[in-house]
Amino acid sequence: MLQNAKVVDLTIPLGTDIIMWPGAPSPEMETLVTVAHDGFFARKVTFFEHTGTHFDAPCHFIEGKATTDKIPASTLVRPAVVIDISSEIGSDADAVLTLEHVKAFEAKNGEIPTGAAILLRTGWEEFNTDKLKYAGPEGDLHFPGFGVEAAQYLVNDRGAVGLGIDTLGIDPGNKSDFPVHSQVSHPKGLWHLENLQNLKSLPPIGAWIVVGVLPLVGGSGSPARVIALVP
Numbered sequence: 001m002l003q004n005a006k007v008v009d010l011t012i013p014l015g016t017d018i019i020m021w022p023g024a025p026s027p028e029m030e031t032l033v034t035v036a037h038d039g040f041f042a043r044k045v046t047f048f049e050h051t052g053t054h055f056d057a058p059c060h061f062i063e064g065k066a067t068t069d070k071i072p073a074s075t076l077v078r079p080a081v082v083i084d085i086s087s088e089i090g091s092d093a094d095a096v097l098t099l100e101h102v103k104a105f106e107a108k109n110g111e112i113p114t115g116a117a118i119l120l121r122t123g124w125e126e127f128n129t130d131k132l133k134y135a136g137p138e139g140d141l142h143f144p145g146f147g148v149e150a151a152q153y154l155v156n157d158r159g160a161v162g163l164g165i166d167t168l169g170i171d172p173g174n175k176s177d178f179p180v181h182s183q184v185s186h187p188k189g190l191w192h193l194e195n196l197q198n199l200k201s202l203p204p205i206g207a208w209i210v211v212g213v214l215p216l217v218g219g220s221g222s223p224a225r226v227i228a229l230v231p
Helices: 099-109 131-135 148-157 179-188
Strands: 006-009 028-033 042-046 054-056 077-084 117-121 162-165 191-194 205-213 221-230
Touching: 077 099, 099 148, 117 205, 148 179, 179 191
Parallel strands: 077 117, 117 162, 162 191
Antiparallel strands: 006 221, 028 042, 054 191, 054 221, 077 205, 205 221
């Protein structure tokens, strides 16, 4: 089925200047050996678990839930459903995916299949090199996210396996209590993908994603290489 699929990279390249969640340390990269001196090249890389395009394990917000090394590999290769609300929300940095958005999506594209990864395109992927536009003013986060009612429907009624988005977080930036993380998705064992890009290159239904997450023992998350396969 996917033998001739188009491959789309949904990952922001991971460098020291990547936009981080406020207060989180940026990646550090130190060259330890070089080809000229040692015959081979390698660096020591230090990063926060939630850096760049990254994976949230359920334990990120719910104590006792699965860590990155305990995520079944079968849940990391999933049909992708892409809900694009970028034209509806425009420049509204406090916009959320509503249940009405989801119902309209299903009316147009058919019922969301069980076991899918739901990827939300807000259009914020266009700003991921501009800290002010991507995150909002220092100390006053603003970016779109999943609304609680829509997330509950996707998790409870449509059996989603994971949620993904092209912003710094699944919850909108102005929700400091992280209601989707803490009340909806992680309690049910779902994983998240944050800081995705190139979602505009995927169809609403029909693609698959492959999530390359580091199986860090006891990890709350990890930078991830996320690849989409489009038939």
